Amino acid sequence: MADINSRSSQLAAFDRLLTIMDELREQCPWDRKQTIESLRHLTIEETFELSDAILENDLEEIKKELGDILLHIVFYAKIGAEKKAFDMGDVINSLCEKLIRRHPHIYGDTKVKDEEAVKQNWEKIKLQEKGNISVLGGVPKSLPALIKAMRIQEKARGVGFDWEEKNQVWEKVEEEMKEFKEEFDVVKDAIDKEKATAEFGDLLFSLINYARFIEINPEEALERTNLKFIKRFQYLENAAKSAGRKIGEMTLAEMDVYWEEAKKL
Incomplete structure (x- = not known):
């Protein structure tokens, strides 16, 4: 693994990704076929997969899922460049400029007393930028x-x-x-x-x-409860199967025995 503190190695890795994206877009039938619209639902799916990895606190999986999302970002930028609308440099520079604008307490003269003031400034600046009525x-x-x-x-x-x-x-x-x-x-x-x-x-x-x-x-709280319920219910299913029982034929009282066992795990 490259030294995570080495800026040059990180930039080299990003340059390698951009080169691979160019090659895939030119040579791979599937990659050539993709559009901004066709990638949309895949990006949403990848975001949820990252969310799962975060909830499971699986750092190795988080690394992989971040890579998948980064691929999508690079892919969108590549298509944007083909349309002569924007490229990866435009995306990154636009982000940098936004971060500077929205952190006047770092890059300007604004004084803030706490995190809440930072968030309020962010929303006010964002409202001005977008020109939203609401x-x-x-x-x-x-x-x-x-x-x-x-x-x-x-x-x-x-x-x-x-x-x-x-x-x-x-x-x-x-x-x-x-x-x-x-x-x-x-x-x-x-x-x-x-x-x-x-x-x-x-x-x-x-x-x-x-x-x-x-x-x-x-x-996050609700999702943790969802995962806890799934774990306990699957224990119930496996325990019933091990006992030679079909869960659909058991009474609620019989299922509650296994459920209480699952809560102790």
Whole structure:
């Protein structure tokens, strides 16, 4: 492995990648066929694979997945160069200029007292750059709803629209829980699903807000619970199979025995 502290070796490696990309685009039938549009869904998939590796804290896999994403970035830049729109140098220089603009406390005279002030400056500068009418205009429409809620709340906080104390946020959670329970009272014969859905959405939004306020990433928290459930359920399946049982034919009480065993692992 090359010395990770050697700038020259890193630049040489990047130059090698650019050369390989040129060769693949010219000589490989699959690579020649790709477009910005055709690569889009593959890039999304690679991003999720990186996310999995990060959650598993697998540094070797993280390295590989970062390489895959870097390949996509270089690929997009190569296509951009063919269209005479931009090349890899343009992409990198544009990024460098943006980082300098958005860190005036490093590259300018702006004074900041903490991390929160840095984030607020970032959002204000970003708003000026993009010329958005709304602070929330930069939130991608296609983001998953949970992540979108996080970004909406972060952007609102970036311009000072936020709760002051965490107990205020928790009171909002309790208020939304009460409203949801009233709308979705299990003793009612008839339930207005539309209203119940709206109240449940409000409850989720307030919970995400509270998680953000106490510095818990709700997306990561939920995914950890997903993985924990999968692990325990697969233990249940394997234990039942070892006992010669079919899980679909077992009672809930019988499955709970294995489930409790899985929780102890």
